Amino acid sequence: MNAVATREPFEEPAVSIPDEGTRGRLLQWPQAMIKQKPMQLRRRSDPVVDEARLRQQAIGVKLRQMFDEVVSEPVPSEFLDILRRVDDAPEGKDD
Amino acid sequence: MTDAKGSSADDAAFKAQLVALIPHLRAFARSLAGDAAAADDLAQDAMMKAWDARASFQMGTNMKAWTFMILRNQFYSERRRSWRTSQLDQEAAERTLVAVDNPEALMALDELRQGLAMLPPEQREALILVGAGGFAYDEAANICGCAVGTVKSRVSRARRALQAVLAVGGYDRDGASAGDAMRSILEESERLSTVR
Known part of the structure; x- marks a missing residue:
């Protein structure tokens, strides 16, 4: 099962995530995806590029936040009810 | 491995995995369908289709990708049946994905939601799968039934378009100007990507 082996980040977040306290939501970016390179090690000749990168990162x-909000909602009971009903059905072919 | 019916142990294992995937199916459905209720219907249909097709699933392979593919197919076949063409519905855009209770986050998400809703569907789903669903490009390509390169270019166009629309910021909430802005952004990103 190599489901996540080739997973790529949405955008290479080559800069560190800013201030955890005030931008709490940004923290949800998985740490593994963040390459914590000090800014000085990167060529920063173009602040526009950095800005674009930051924006992309924020997007x-x-x-993810948008998606995860739904993922973390409680699952409506109908879903489980439907699956429970197939237990009672002799074959998997019910509706 | 599994016979046509599958053993009850296989079924139980399958069902356990399927249950664990429900929240993800709901989220993906929400990103495709206009509102939460329609999305849940879609997710339930997909869940049942997955259950009915369980004999064709190979345990140990990526069940999330498999169920997402089922859900996506279900969405597009229903859409072909019952929807008129993919004209953007601004109201649906408002309802797309979640409503969060933090007003500050809501503002930011609202712009993103609307921006997403304005993307061509194939770009939106590629971006959601890769950018939010956690799929690798090749997995997303599998789900969408297209080439990896196609997914990459869709994601990159979607990203550029979203970035542009969010950078403009504070665009008109009620439609026309946002739509126009997005259209020209999309055309531009289209042009750039073919020139490249």
């Missing part, structure tokens, strides 16, 4: 975080 990635928000996308």
Whole structure:
């Protein structure tokens, strides 16, 4: 099962995530995805590129957040009811 | 490995995995369908289709990708049946994905939601799968039934378009101007990617 072996981050977040306290939501970005390179080690000749990268990173975080909000909602009982009903059915072919 | 019916142990294992995937199916459905109720219907249909097709699933392979593919197929076949063409519905855009209770987050998400809703569906789903669903490009390509390169370019176009629309910021909530802005952004990103 190599389901996540080739997973790629939404955007290479080559900069560190800013201030955890005030931007708490940004923290949801999985740590494994964040390459914590000090800014000085990277060529920073173009602040526009850095800005774009940060924006892209923020979009990635928000996308995940949006998705994860739904994932963390409690599952409506109908879902489990439906699955429970198939237990009672002799074959898996019910509706 | 499993016969046509599958043993009850296989079924139980399958069902356990399926149950664990329900929240993800709901989230993916929400990103495709306009509102939460329609999304849950879609997710339930997909869940049952997956259950009915369990004999064709190989345990140990990526069940999340498999169920997402089922859900996606279900969505598009229903859509072909019952929807008119994919005209953007601004109201649906408002309802897409979640409503969160933190107003500050809501503002930010709201823009993103609307931006997402304005993307062509194939770009939106590619971006959701890779950017939020945690799928690798090749897995997303499998789910969408297209080439890896296609997914990559869809994701990259979607990202550029979203970034542009969010950078513009504070765009008009009620439609026209946002739609126009997005259209020109999309055209531009389309042009850039073909030039490249």
